[in-house]
Amino acid sequence: MAGRIKIRAQKKGDITEVKALMRHPMETGMRKDEAGEAIPAHFITEVAVFHGDQTVMQGHWGAAVSANPFLGVRFEGGEPGDTVRVTWEDNQGGTGEGQTTIR
Amino acid sequence: MRLAGVARIVGLSLVAGSWTSAAEDIVAVLESSFIAKNQATMARLQQDAVQEVCSAPRGTPVEETVLSELRQQRLDAVVLPADGVFLGDWQRGAEVAGNGRGLQSSDDPTKPNGGNCYACHQLAPDEVAYGTLGPSLTGYGARGQSEPMLRYTWTKLWDTHAYNLCSHMPRFGAQGILSEQQLRDVMAYLLDPASPVNQTKQ
Amino acid sequence: MAVKGVTGKMTTMKAKPISRRRWLQWTLVLGAAAALPGRVWATLVRPDAAFGATALDQALAALGDAPSAHEGIEFVTPDIAENGAVVPIRVAVDSAALPNVTKVSILVEMNPNPLAASFNIPPGTEVYIETRVKVAQTCTLYAVVEADGQLFMQSRETKVTLGGCGG
Amino acid sequence: MPRGYGVKTVFLWSVCLALSLGAARVPADGVFDQYRDLMGDDNPAVFVIDEGEELWFTAQGPKSATLEACDLGLGSGVTAGAYVRFPRYFADTNEVMDVEARLVHCMTTIQGRDLESVTAKPYSLRGDLGTEIEALVTWLAAESEGETIAPEQTHAAEREMYVLGEEIFFYRAGPHDFSCATCHEQSEMRIRLQSLPDLTSHAGAANAWGSWPAYRISQGLVRTMGWRMRDCFRQQRWPELQMGSTTSIALQTYMAVNAAGGVMSAPGLKR
Numbered sequence: 001m002a003g004r005i006k007i008r009a010q011k012k013g014d015i016t017e018v019k020a021l022m023r024h025p026m027e028t029g030m031r032k033d034e035a036g037e038a039i040p041a042h043f044i045t046e047v048a049v050f051h052g053d054q055t056v057m058q059g060h061w062g063a064a065v066s067a068n069p070f071l072g073v074r075f076e077g078g079e080p081g082d083t084v085r086v087t088w089e090d091n092q093g094g095t096g097e098g099q100t101t102i103r
Numbered sequence: 104m105r106l107a108g109v110a111r112i113v114g115l116s117l118v119a120g121s122w123t124s125a126a127e128d129i130v131a132v133l134e135s136s137f138i139a140k141n142q143a144t145m146a147r148l149q150q151d152a153v154q155e156v157c158s159a160p161r162g163t164p165v166e167e168t169v170l171s172e173l174r175q176q177r178l179d180a181v182v183l184p185a186d187g188v189f190l191g192d193w194q195r196g197a198e199v200a201g202n203g204r205g206l207q208s209s210d211d212p213t214k215p216n217g218g219n220c221y222a223c224h225q226l227a228p229d230e231v232a233y234g235t236l237g238p239s240l241t242g243y244g245a246r247g248q249s250e251p252m253l254r255y256t257w258t259k260l261w262d263t264h265a266y267n268l269c270s271h272m273p274r275f276g277a278q279g280i281l282s283e284q285q286l287r288d289v290m291a292y293l294l295d296p297a298s299p300v301n302q303t304k305q
Numbered sequence: 306m307a308v309k310g311v312t313g314k315m316t317t318m319k320a321k322p323i324s325r326r327r328w329l330q331w332t333l334v335l336g337a338a339a340a341l342p343g344r345v346w347a348t349l350v351r352p353d354a355a356f357g358a359t360a361l362d363q364a365l366a367a368l369g370d371a372p373s374a375h376e377g378i379e380f381v382t383p384d385i386a387e388n389g390a391v392v393p394i395r396v397a398v399d400s401a402a403l404p405n406v407t408k409v410s411i412l413v414e415m416n417p418n419p420l421a422a423s424f425n426i427p428p429g430t431e432v433y434i435e436t437r438v439k440v441a442q443t444c445t446l447y448a449v450v451e452a453d454g455q456l457f458m459q460s461r462e463t464k465v466t467l468g469g470c471g472g
Numbered sequence: 473m474p475r476g477y478g479v480k481t482v483f484l485w486s487v488c489l490a491l492s493l494g495a496a497r498v499p500a501d502g503v504f505d506q507y508r509d510l511m512g513d514d515n516p517a518v519f520v521i522d523e524g525e526e527l528w529f530t531a532q533g534p535k536s537a538t539l540e541a542c543d544l545g546l547g548s549g550v551t552a553g554a555y556v557r558f559p560r561y562f563a564d565t566n567e568v569m570d571v572e573a574r575l576v577h578c579m580t581t582i583q584g585r586d587l588e589s590v591t592a593k594p595y596s597l598r599g600d601l602g603t604e605i606e607a608l609v610t611w612l613a614a615e616s617e618g619e620t621i622a623p624e625q626t627h628a629a630e631r632e633m634y635v636l637g638e639e640i641f642f643y644r645a646g647p648h649d650f651s652c653a654t655c656h657e658q659s660e661m662r663i664r665l666q667s668l669p670d671l672t673s674h675a676g677a678a679n680a681w682g683s684w685p686a687y688r689i690s691q692g693l694v695r696t697m698g699w700r701m702r703d704c705f706r707q708q709r710w711p712e713l714q715m716g717s718t719t720s721i722a723l724q725t726y727m728a729v730n731a732a733g734g735v736m737s738a739p740g741l742k743r
Contacts (some may be wrong), residue, residue: 006518015431023519025601025692028439030417032598039599045351056430060351064413064421064439066391067692068516072435129639136719137711145711147646154644158651203471206647206709219471222663231385231503232466234663236655273648280647383507387665387743391689393510437511468690468743470655470663470707 005098009084016078016102018049018056020071020086024096028063044096046089049073052082078102143208153177157269170268178265181258182276184283189253189290196292197299199285200226206280216280218289223272226292227299236271243293244301256293260286355410355420364412364420365449365456372449372456377402380448380459389440389465396448396459398432406432408451415444440465503665517610517687517739520602520694524611527604533583542578544571544612545624555616556736559633559725560624568633570724571609572698573716594715595699602693605715609696610685613738621681621736623728630725637726640719641671650708652723666743671727678734681727686740694739697724 004023009016022044029041043063049056049071056075071086078084080102088096133148150158156173159165202217204210220226223236226243233239246252258265261276275281281289292298358364365372381395398406409432410423421438432450440446443465449458528539528551544554545562559570565577572594579590594605624630644651652671655663659670670676684697695703698720702713713720 004519004522019435019514021514021516021518023516023601025599027599028417034597054429055427057424057426057434058349059422059424060349060356061422062356062418062420064416064418066437066439066689068519070393070435070437070514070516072395072433074431074433076429076431129636129643132636132718132722133640133643136714136717137705138714140712143646143706143709143711147710150643150645154649157649158642158644160638160642201467201471203467207706208709208712209706217471222471231464232468232664234661236658236661236663236668271654273650278647278649381510383504383510385503385507387504387507388690390692391511393507393512395510466665468664469666 003088003094003096005086005088005096007084007086007098007100009078009100009102011078011080011102012074015074015076016051016082016084017074018072018084018086020049020098022047022069022071022086022088022096022098024067024069024088024090026063026065026067026069040092042090042092042094044069044088044090047071048087050083050085050087051075051078056084140208142206142210142212153264153268153274157264174265174268177262177268177277178258180277181261181265183254183257184287189257189287190248190294191284191287191289191291193288193291193295193298193300195285196288196290197227199281199289200292215282215285218275218281218285220289228302228304229299240293240300242301244296244298246294248294253290253294256290257286260289349425352420352423355423356418358420359418361412361414361419361447364418368410368420368423368449369451369454369456372447372458374459375403375450375457376459378448378450378457378459380446380461382446382461382463384462385464385466386440388468389442391437392440392446392463392465393435393437394446394448396432396434396450398450400432403450403452403457406450406452409434410447410449410451411436411438412447412449413438413440413444414447416441511689511741515687515739515741516692517685517694517741520607520610520687521614521739522611523602524607524609524614527608528611533579533585535582535584537583539575539578539582539608541582542575544574551612551615553616553619555612556619556621557624559630559721559728561627561629568627568629568721568725570698570716570721571612572605572696573721575605575608576716591715595695595702596691596693598691600693606685606694606696606699609698610694610739613685613736616736617738619736621678621728621731621734623725623732625729633722633725634729636718637722637724640722641726646709648709650710652704652708654708671730674730674733677727677730681731682734682737683740683742685738686742688742690743697727 005020007018007020009018024044025042026044027039027042029038031039033039041063044061044065047061048058057073082102083099084102085099130148134145137145137148139145152173156165156169199218200220203219203222204214205216221230221233223234225233225239225241228241262274263270263272264274273280276286292300295301352367355364355367358367377399379397382392386392394411396409396411400406406426408423408425411421412419413421416439422436424434426432440463443463445460445462447458447460449456531538540549542548544551545557545560546554555571559568561568562574569577576587576590579585580587593603596603596606625634641652644654655668656671659673659676661668669680671680684700685694687694698715701720701723705713
C-alpha cells in the first residue's frame with residue numbers, strides 16, 4: 001500500500017529546494033488507544049530524495065519524527081522539468097512514493 | 104440513535120410557535136443532545152439556583168434583591184476548616200494548582216481532582232503557561248495571614264459567589280471539587296512565604 | 306472513479322489564505338511508479354545502536370566520538386513549542402566554515418530515544434534539513450554533523466508547555 | 473471503504489498545496505509566532521481534503537451510490553460554497569441541519585446505509601488517521617475556501633435556532649458551573665497559553681468559525697467543529713455531545729451568524 005507524498009520542487013538561483021509532506025501516523029508504540037491497548041509501533045525508517053536517478057538525500061528516521069512528516073532539502077543544480085522523487089519505507093514493510101517536476 | 108427523530112420533533116415545534124426560552128424547553132433540548140459518559144451523568148445538565156441566575160445571556164437584567172439574597176445564602180453556606188487550620192503544604196498545593204484533571208468523563212474517578220488554577224491565573228512568576236481569565240495571584244502572600252485574610256481567601260476558594268455572584272470561578276469547596284486538605288494546600292501555595300508564588304522571577 | 310486534477314495559480318503572499326483551488330502551477334504526473342533505482346539505502350547501514358540508545362551520551366557515543374560545538378552550524382528551533390508533538394527544526398551548515406559534512410543527526414535530549422533522525426548528505430547536496438520532530442518535554446535539542454570523520458554540534462533549548470486547558 | 477490511503481490506485485499527486493494557517497489563533501502576545509513561522513504553510517490537512525473528495529465520489533451502501541446526488545442546500549451535488557451557508561433549514565427533513573447532520577441524511581437516504589452504523593464512530597479515536605465524516609466535512613470546508621460566511625437566516629426555524637444557540641451558549645451547568653461563555657465571552661483572554669476567541673463578537677466568531685475544521689498538531693488529525701464542541705463539553709465536565717444534535721446545530725448557528733461576513737479559510741492549523 002503506497003502512502004501518499006505531496007512534493008513541491010522549486011528552482012531558486014543555482015539550487016533546487018524540495019519540500020515534501022508524507023501521509024503517515026508515525027506511531028511510537030508507546031501510546032495506548034481508548035481501550036488501553038498499546039498501539040503498535042508504525043513509523044518510517046528510511047526516506048530518500050532523488051533528482052532524476054541521482055540520490056539527493058537519504059535518511060534514517062526514528063519514531064520521534066512527527067506524524068504526517070515534513071521534509072525540506074536543497075541540492076545544487078536541477079532544471080525546470082527535471083523529475084524529483086521521494087520514497088519511504090516503514091517498520092511494517094509499508095512503502096510511500098511521490099514524484100513531481102521542478103518548477 | 105435519536106439524531107433524526109428528536110431533532111425533527113424539536114424542529115417542528117420551532118417552526119410552529121416562536122421559541123419561548125422557558126427553562127424546561129432548554130433542558131429538553133439538552134437532554135436530547137447529550138448522552139451520559141462514565142462519571143459525566145445526565146444529571147449534570149440540571150441547574151441549581153446559582154447556575155440558573157448566572158446563565159442569563161448578557162444584558163438580561165436580574166433584580167438586585169435576588170442577587171443579594173443568593174449571595175448571602177452562599178456566604179452562610181461556606182464551611183470553614185474544621186480545626187481552624189487554614190494552611191497546609193504548599194508543595195502539594197502546587198500540584199493541585201497545576202492539575203487540570205478531575206470529574207471529566209475521561210478522568211479516573213479514583214484519582215484526586217485538580218484545581219487547574221494555572222488555567223486562569225498567573226501564580227509562580229517563573230511559570231510561563233498561565234491563563235488570564237482571572238487576576239494574577241503572584242505575590243499573594245504579601246497580603247499576610249491575618250484571620251480576616253485567611254477567611255476571605257478560604258471563602259473565595261470554597262464558593263466565590265459568596266462575594267462575587269456569577270463569577271466564572273468554580274466553587275471548589277461547595278461543589279466538592281477539592282477536599283478540605285487540598286484547599287489547605289492551595290491556601291499554603293498562595294500564602295506561604297516559601298511558596299514559589301511569593302518568590303521574585305529568576 | 307473520477308479524480309479531478311486541479312491546477313491553479315497560487316498567490317504566494319503568506320498573510321492571505323492560500324487555497325487548495327489556487328494551487329501553484331504544477332505538472333501533475335500520474336502513472337505507475339518508475340522502478341526504484343536499486344536499493345540505494347541498503348548500502349548505507351541504519352545506525353540501530355544509536356536509534357536504540359535511551360540516553361543522550363549513549364546515542365552520541367554510537368554516532369562517533371564526543372562532538373565539539375561549531376559556530377558554522379545554524380540550528381533553528383522555536384524557543385517555545387505550541388505542542389511537543391510537532392516541533393519544526395532547521396539545520397543549515399555554511400560549507401565555507403565547515404566543509405565536507407556528510408551526515409546530519411537530530412537528537413532530543415529527554416526523549417525516550419534521543420536520536421530522532423539522521424540524514425546522509427551526498428556531494429552536490431546542500432547541508433540543509435527542515436523537518437518536524439516530537440519533543441517529550443522541555444529540554445535541549447542537538448544538531449550533530451559529521452565532517453571528515455569528526456563530529457560537531459550545535460544545541461538549543463525548546464520549551465514544551467502543558468497546552469490547552471490542562472485537561 | 474479502507475480508511476485514508478488504502479485506496480488501490482497509486483496517487484502520484486505531484487501537487488503540494490500550501491494551505492495557509494488560516495486565521496490561526498495565537499495568544500495576543502504572540503508567544504507562538506516564532507513557532508508558527510517555522511511551521512510555515514505546509515498543513516497535512518491537504519491529505520484529508522483529498523480523502524474527503526474521494527469519499528464523495530465513492531459508491532457505498534446497499535444502494536451502492538456515491539454522494540454526488542446529495543443536496544447541501546445549493547442543489548444536488550453542488551459542493552462549492554455550500555459549507556458557508558450552514559447551518560440551514562431543509563424542507564425535505566423540515567429541520568435546521570449542520571453539515572454533519574446533512575451528510576448523515578444523504579448517507580442514509582441516497583446510499584441506503586443505516587443510521588446506527590453511519591453515526592457509530594463520527595470522530596477519530598486515538599490511533600486513527602481520520603473518519604469518513606471528518607474527511608468529507610474537511611473537503612466541503614475547503615470547497616468554501618475564501619467564500620464569505622453567510623449562514624441562512626431567512627426561515628423562522630433558522631432564526632429561532634440562533635436564539636436557542638445563544639441561550640445554550642450561556643447555560644451554566646455541571647460541577648464547575650461552566651458554560652461556553654465562561655471561556656468564550658471575552659476577547660484577548662487565554663487558558664494557560666491557549667488563546668480563547670470571544671465567540672459573542674463578530675471578530676472572534678469569524679476567526680473561529682472560519683478556521684474550523686482544522687488540523688490539530690497535537691493529534692495529527694483534522695477535527696470538525698462538531699468534535700471541537702464535544703471536546704469542549706468534556707472539559708466542561710458535561711456528558712457527551714452527540715453529532716448533529718439540536719444543541720450542536722444551535723451552537724453552530726449562534727457562532728456562524730455572529731461570524732457572518734467573515735471569510736472561510738479552512739482547514740486551519742491548531743494546537
